[in-house]
Amino acid sequence: MRNKITVIIIFLLFATFSYSQTKFGATLGLNTSRFTDGFKTVNGSYFNFSSTGLSIGAFAELDISEKIKFYPKIIYNQIGDREKDFGNVEERGLDISTIDYKLDYLSIPLNFKFFSKPYLIVGPQIGFLISEKAESLNLGDLKTSVDIGGNFGIGYPIQDFRIELTFYQGFSTLLEIEREFNDEIETRNTYMNFSVGYIIK
Template identity: 50%
Template sequence: MIKKVLLFLTVFSSLSALSQINYGVTTGLNISRLNEEFKAVNGSFFNTSSMGLKLGMFSEIPINDKILLSPKLIYSQMGDRDKNYDSSRSLDASNIDYKLDYLTIPLNVRFFDKLYVEVGPQIGILINDSRESLDLGDLDSSIDIGANLEFGYKINDFRVGLNVYHGFTNVFEIEQTPPLSFRDLNIRNFALSFNLNYIVFSN
């Protein structure tokens, strides 16, 4: 994990020599859930009872007047943080309650200026997991790869954004056999987050 962070910081520093760059801090609130692949769970992609924090740093590297790169390094609390396991029900994504803490690296491209859109891949490195009422063992992967999309608004040195993230990597691959269930489960991360970013300095 340390090598990956050092590599990111090296690339980050190299890009900073190309043009004037803004550096800032970001914080936010995740509303997260463990979903089955790209399917909604109980009619919803997120669990309003499952909330976590985001905290990190970011930069803005201009490409032209309307496009910039915005890499970030963020501590993010995801997974399902609500004790909702019911042993009387068959196992599905809605009753897997793992608290997952990641060090995430979103590599976004931002389009437009005042009212903007960001999109890009994201890599998450698992740094902690906590099992609540149901223990299914270790996660299948400590690396979470996915994509995020953000809509935001710039107000001087502040940026306010609404971000959607969905993982492509299976957190769990659970095989189920009759009579419990006739289908296997591929469990992935999903998070809807509200972000507040602030530019600290430029160079």
């Protein structure tokens, strides 16, 4: 199933890239990421500014109409919770804030871009796990190597450059951990990305 999904996505991207009016570019950014328990925040926040990672990749932009563009990307993405937090496990016990895994993905956002200055970014994303490393607490391998979620963001073009701020929420459960009193943690990826893109063609 995973191979079929990959083939379909690659086919769609190649079909997009072969279209003569498609613009191409490169993008570089920073992620601030953490895990959420289902869709619940940690201490009232979706973000952990101490947990940062790199994003680097390429994008294409294909006109659908005057105000709507198909805007896919291929990105090497460092997310998860990348901050070691050894003391927190002993003090607070096992909860979502004590799960620290460095995760590297090949992420493929299949976004749509609306308007021009500024513009909105909305769309699904699929990520293929490249590597994982448990930091302060090893709870075993992830349940899935494919992460599916959604993006919402805003951007602003400056000549051939573009500045973007995007929020991603994963829908895939990465770790499912049973605790006492029938309580369960469902770990999902969440991150905010700040990036700068440049149109090459």
